[in-house]
Amino acid sequence: MGVEVNGHTVETDEEGYLVKLDDWNPEVAKAMAALEALTLTEPHWEVLHFLRGYYDEYQIAPTVRVLTKAIGRKLGPDKGNSKYLYGLFPKGPAKQACKYAGLPKPTGCR
């Protein structure tokens, strides 16, 4: 499995998560989103950058609840709710956004 980015293939697992986390760059995120017919806008990037920062610090992807709480604190209460996050990432903020952010699948998502 893989995703095409600028003419070469980046390896992913059977669910579309990156095999090598170091392969990530913004183009990879755009290509992954395009496969699911999603165009990434600034609000999407806010979430993706938050997730990458969180993973970098704690070596773990946050759960949806942790993400919702943390986004609310960082970006304001109007964004810290599941309605806002599911609006951006209809397949589930933790699952879909973590994938685009190049993180492993979060704990608790099976």
Added chain:
Amino acid sequence: MPSSPPTKRFLCVNRKAPHGTGYAAEALEAVLMTAAFDQRLSLAFLDDGVYQLVQGQDTSDIGLKHFSATFKALGDFDVRTVYVDVESLEARGLTPSDLLPLHYEDEADDWAVKDLIQWVTRAQLAEIMDAQDVVLSF
């Protein structure tokens, strides 16, 4: 949705050194899974388990994930108490200042930063274990 299921008191007991075996990493995985199901969860570190919390560990040369960084996220997963056995610390020549400072931010108290670690004796730990619904032992 059905009404919320009853929550149980879980305690994850860590007795093994961090990297020689898979116990510590598996325990952490179990903790994060349990937390994802909204249970009341605390952790205990005793015997060689106290080594898991020693700060300044670098696993890059042994090819293993540096999971101690993840301990700092426990507060985000609604863990509010990490018990550390002071007798195990003393027996290994360690003091509280050798361990990772673990905090959580209390949403109900204007995000005040509070300590996660409670220092306990073995006798106190026995009582704490007795008060749990489920003890996960690693």
